Amino acid sequence: AKSQGRNNYHYFTPVMEMAAQKRRLLVNDLRIALAEQQFCLYYQPIIDFSDGSLHKVEALIRWNHPGHGLVSPKDFILAAEDTGMIVDIGNWVFSEAIQQVAKWKANGQSIQVSINTSPVQFRSDDCDQDNWFAQLAAMRLDGSSVAVEITEGLLMEASTQVRDKLLGFRDAGVEVSLDDFGTGYSSLSYLKQFDIDYLKIDQSFVRNLDPSSSDLALCEAIIVMAHKLGIKVIAEGVETEQQKQLLIEAGCDFGQGYLFSKPVPAARFEQLFNPTLVN
Ligand code: C2E
Ligand code: CA
Ligand code: CA
Ligand code: CA
Numbered sequence: 068a069k070s071q072g073r074n075n076y077h078y079f080t081p082v083m084e085m086a087a088q089k090r091r092l093l094v095n096d097l098r099i100a101l102a103e104q105q106f107c108l109y110y111q112p113i114i115d116f117s118d119g120s121l122h123k124v125e126a127l128i129r130w131n132h133p134g135h136g137l138v139s140p141k142d143f144i145l146a147a148e149d150t151g152m153i154v155d156i157g158n159w160v161f162s163e164a165i166q167q168v169a170k171w172k173a174n175g176q177s178i179q180v181s182i183n184t185s186p187v188q189f190r191s192d193d194c195d196q197d198n199w200f201a202q203l204a205a206m207r208l209d210g211s212s213v214a215v216e217i218t219e220g221l222l223m224e225a226s227t228q229v230r231d232k233l234l235g236f237r238d239a240g241v242e243v244s245l246d247d248f249g250t251g252y253s254s255l256s257y258l259k260q261f262d263i264d265y266l267k268i269d270q271s272f273v274r275n276l277d278p279s280s281s282d283l284a285l286c287e288a289i290i291v292m293a294h295k296l297g298i299k300v301i302a303e304g305v306e307t308e309q310q311k312q313l314l315i316e317a318g319c320d321f322g323q324g325y326l327f328s329k330p331v332p333a334a335r336f337e338q339l340f341n342p343t344l345v346n
Contacts, residue, residue, distance in 0.1 A: 090150060096132075097143070097152045101159060105131050108163050109330035112340060113181070113301055113323045116315050121340050123179035123214065125323065126164045127330045128156070148187045157188045161199055165213060167333055169206045176341050181214040181244060186221045189229045196235045203239075210240030214265070217243060219251030222261055237262050244301070248289065258296055266293045270304025270324070276313050287317045294318065 100106055108126040115122040130138035147153040164180045171178050188194040203210060215236055221229060222245070236243055244265035245258070249272055258266070268289055272282045286302070293300045302314045305324030314322060328339055 090146075093143075093146050094150045094152055097147055097150070097156065100130055100132070101155055105133070106156065106159060106163075107131060107332065108160065108167065110167075110180075110333060110336040111323060111330040112328050112336070113321050114327050116311075116319060116322055121178070122321050123181055124336065125181045125183075125216070125330075126160065126167075127183070128160055144185070148185050151187065151191070153185045153187050154191045154193045157184060157194060158198075161213075162202060165203060165206060165208055168212045169208060170333075171337075171341075172208070172212075174341070177212075179212055179214055179242070181216055181242075183216045183246065186218065186224065186229075189217075189221060189224075189232050190226075196232055200239050210236075211242065214242035214244050216246040216267070218246050219248065219257075222257035223252050225257070225260075233261055247303075249285070255292070258293075258298065263296075263298050265299050265301055265321075267301045267303050267323075268319070273302050273304045273310055273314070273324070274306075276310045278313065283313055283317065286314065286319070290318045 107129050109129055110124040110126055112124055113122045114120070128140050128144075130140075130143055132138050144153065147156055160182055164182050168178060168180050200210070203212065217233075233243065242264040243262070244267055245263050246267050247269045248266045250269045266289070268286060272285055272289075275282050276286065277283070290300050299320045300318075301321040301323060302310075302319050303323050305311055305314065305322040305326045307326060310324075311322055311326060328336075331339065
């Protein structure tokens with residue numbers, strides 16, 4: 068057993084070192100990305116189903132890597148969470164997003180921006196909520212200029228730290244959206260316990276919507292339940308007119324997806340949603 072243990076040790080050491088080195092490289096890369104402004108935000112509209120108007124936008128991060136071009140968050144957010152870099156990145160996302168909101172406001176368009184947050188940010192003392200609120204105040208923006216998208220797992224945690232931050236957002240008027248609803252641990256009791264403003268039905272339920280699908284029954288049930296709790300519902304990943312119609316018939320409040328627009332850079336977003344801003 069002892070020699071086997073030793074063998075394991077010898078076998079695993081180089082792998083561990085490689086992983087550690089790869090991690091160091093990535094952390095370094097992400098630091099450089101922040102310092103050299105390689106990140107940018109894309110914006111995707113969230114549409115009000117009652118009249119087809121723009122309700123708000125979701126900000127989605129992109130990494131413009133000098134060697135690899137535009138990198139999807141799917142390829143670096145997990146690593147950024149793993150290494151703690153998500154805290155600095157998340158602080159950047161917040162500042163960038165509210166600066167964009169301030170620009171739009173100066174141009175006469177008041178738009179709420181919804182930003183994605185990681186549970187790691189909620190657990191970290193380096194993600195200083197008061198600093199976020201001070202930034203809003205300095206730009207003369209209300210808390211309601213921003214919504215934070217959180218995941219179901221965060222509500223399950225419910226540590227005092229997480230709870231305090233959620234309450235802090237609510238007290239500041241920042242809205243809270245529950246992202247990817249239905250994919251995590253089903254935490255229906257937490258919906259009642261925390262003051263959630265929006266619930267976002269995950270795109271996996273929207274993808275195969277048709278009049279006879281069980282996904283339609285699921286969407287309907289989620290919407291009824293949410294409304295009973297005073298929560299508004301956003302459907303994600305709306306790609307077709309039929310999906311939109313079924314969601315509207317099911318009572319869904321808002322929709323987001325390629326049917327309306329892909330996530331686009333701010334300048335493109337302005338062309339699409341406020342023609343008066345285009346010279
Ligand atoms: P998410 O928050 O669920 O964002 C929705 C994702 O679905 C986005 O992918 C968006 O481009 C994509 N999408 C939107 N409409 C459609 C559609 O009609 N069909 C399909 N197939 N996809 C659609 P994206 O931008 O690659 O982001 C992936 C994930 O990365 C996000 O999922 C979010 O969890 C995370 N993420 C993005 N930006 C940030 C950020 O700033 N901070 C953190 N912590 N996570 C982020
Ligand atoms: Ca989201
Ligand atoms: Ca989502
Ligand atoms: Ca509320």
